[in-house]
Amino acid sequence: MKINDVILKTVTRIVAFIILTFGVELFLSGHNNPGGGFIGGLVLSSAFVLLYLVNDIDTVRMGIPFDFKKIAAIGVFLAVGSGVGSVLFGEHFLTQAFGHFDLPVFGVTELSTVIVFEAGVALTVVGVVVTIILTISEDV
């Protein structure tokens, strides 16, 4: 895939960061507002897909040297592992807990173990979507 489009390339440089930030924001705010691991992961991966579409694969790989298959695997591991964690405390599989903490910069913040689970979901989504798109496009 080689598209030589100056405008697209320039815009993507800025837009990609906006999308990535938005993805992280969606992921973090998920518990109380629209968002969450799945959507956050999808938005993040759409940013990556955009980068891959505009630049060629090797260029992006230099900037983001991750193996997205591994990221997906880590995601699944986190999601399942967070369930096992509650078993160790004598609770049912996948029981989540939450609490309110007074943190220095953020003030009183709600922290929940769901965040680990959601992070696993997000990483899996990012890993799988990017892997699929990369494999299909590389195959050509």
Added chain:
Amino acid sequence: MLTITLSIFIPFLAAIFIPFIYKRIQSRHIGWFVIIVPIALFIFLASFIPSIANGSTYMHSIRWIESAKIHFTTYLDGLSLIFGLLITGVGSLVILYSIYYLSERESLGRFYVYLLLFMGAMLGVVLSDNLMVLYVFWELTSISSFLLIAFWYHRKKSRYGAQKSMLITVSGGIGMLAGFIMLQTMTGSFSVREIVATIGQYTDEPLFLVALLLVLLGAFTKSAQFPFHIWLPDAMEAPTPVSAYLHSATMVKAGIYLVARFTPIFGGEAVWLYIVSGVGIFTLLLGSLNAVKQTDLKALLAYSTISQLGLVMSLFGLGSVALHHGYSTDSVIYTQATFAALFHLVNHSTFKGALFMVVGIVDHELGTRDIRRLGGLIAFMPVTFTIALIGSFSMAGLPPFNGFLSKEMFFEALVNARNLEIFATGTIGTLVLIIAWIASVFTFVYSMIIVFQTFFGEFHPERVEKPINEASKGMLVAPSVLAILVVIIFFFPNLIGNYLLRPAMTAIYPTFANAENLTPHIKAWHGLNTALWMTIGVIVLGTILYRFMRYWKGVYSIAPFNWNLDTAFNSSLSWLENGSHYLTRLYMKGYLKDYLVYIFVFFVVAVGGSILFTGSYSFDFSDDSSIAVNEFLIVLSMAGAALSMLFVKSRMTAIILNGVLGYSIALLFVIFRAPDLALTQTVVETVTTALFLLCFYFLPEWKKERSARKTKIFNGIIAILAGTIVTVLGLTVQGNKLFESISVYFEDAYRLAGGKNIVNTILGDFRAFDTMLEVVVLFIAGIGVFTLIKLKSKKEGQDIEDQ
């Protein structure tokens, strides 16, 4: 005791870390790290011997699936302790042996991962109290043994043996699962202890007998009893340490464990006695007859294992008679059979383990284990010879080795069984006694073959593949330990009797008050009784038969000893393969169109049929809110887009129209105030459209399909039916309410899960199991796409084929 539960998981945990350690460590054999696990577990389990001998048992339960009454319950009593000690003890020795046996060029990381998996699964089998947990571990032993047998997977025979053993043991296991479920439906419990306590009330249930037979099916397939014994000789393709471990000391004994464990449940039944003893005795005879004609030392040991397992099995069957009569001085005499079974179990693990290792040494040093090519090794391998001598003579039942003691008890138990009144007359009992005696003669013969044909006679250096040497010292340690145990047990049998076997006896006879009576005092000299005369007869006739073997061995080629069960297995397997090929070709046409037809026809029949059948196609519009104009417009444009998709000429337009559908749904979500769904829908639509466009360039020409009028009409009917049913379904769901809405639960989300976003708390807190599995499915799909596209062109598959 949580520690017992943990001890099951320690091998699994270790198995996870082995690949990482294996990569780091090059200078040392990885086995030295693995061996720590069984040794530690052995010491840990051994520390329970005194308290278990005093009659205590240990139980620990972790809640697991409460709604199905499945708890992760571990239970340590005398019976599980014996098996636990065998698994970890023989396991340590086998790993020690394997360190010298397997060279570092083999993929050792893989080997030890499988071995640890197996060890954990085996511990799980013997320590679980819950039947479902036991079943899970049971099948895990089948799977890990499959992996171990197929360790040299480039050999065709290894793959065949692995497949055969897995097919037979797993199918038996599934039958056993059905039996377990029947037990649960009768007694209402999955716990072995609870079932043992209440089973007396259920013996008249019609399911009781079926459950008994199914459980026995599992036990017989695992323990290679007739007619399921055919997998064990083929499993000998595994590396010798695996054979020594799985096929003599542990896995094949899982079936025996099961029979022992279930004796208090089913033992009082005459059917149990007949089947367990009958099959056991027959297997004993068949195995010993077949062992004599083998020319491969390992195959000989395989058949001898089959026959010895049959012996132990038949003893457990005889011992169960005591439960039929209940506790009395008359019935206690029958419990001696069970005692002999347990004793022989331990003895068999020691001498057979040592013999397997000896055969492994011969194979390792000479490159062959064919008896016809061996001979005269005594001059070169004195230590190996000594071990082989001890092992074989113990197997033949000669003093001063432990096999003599348990063999004598076996004969005594059979002599006692002749007086049973369950047997119609004494004739069957006498017949059994004669069969057992004949089998013992042949056991004597093949034991002599191992020693004399391998180590005596003339040595032909041109027949073996390597120059001859005594095995390295390290390799001799493990079999020597076992051989020394063989002798020690002979001189101090009552140590084992009192500390290990007595608590196991109380586990098998929980209703028998006095454990002291159940434990006979084992004596090497027990008077000049029938049993001893039988042994003398075995030695005399065995020696004669062995001396003149070349005159009568021709009988094997005439007599139908080859029962052709292997042929039956192979032909049924290939019949199954061909049948399923034929069936698959019937419906796998390779046209996407056909598959869609299958799916939709099934949908129409199943869903439409059930709607019609239950008569639930009633609609109730009274509660519905009014439709706003903008909603109406969106739905109208969606319908328009869907319809026009049928008639467009270019693919690009079709993709865009598809996008219209997706984004309109997102818009509807916005209107109905579901921002989460709208967001997801938008992003998904965007990403899929991007994917579509990515492939777009490479897709072939868009062609209108021309099909016959009949197909067109048929497709039209299916389309209309499917559409109608979806619509009816939607309206029906909306109109009917069978259950109370569970939304109240979710409205409490902020208090219960601390999240204001209900959708998100449902996904992450309330129904996280769904989400987790979805993630797993997504991952599997991704891997699937990757492998289908990336790995298609590699043609390495050819290299590892048939050798």
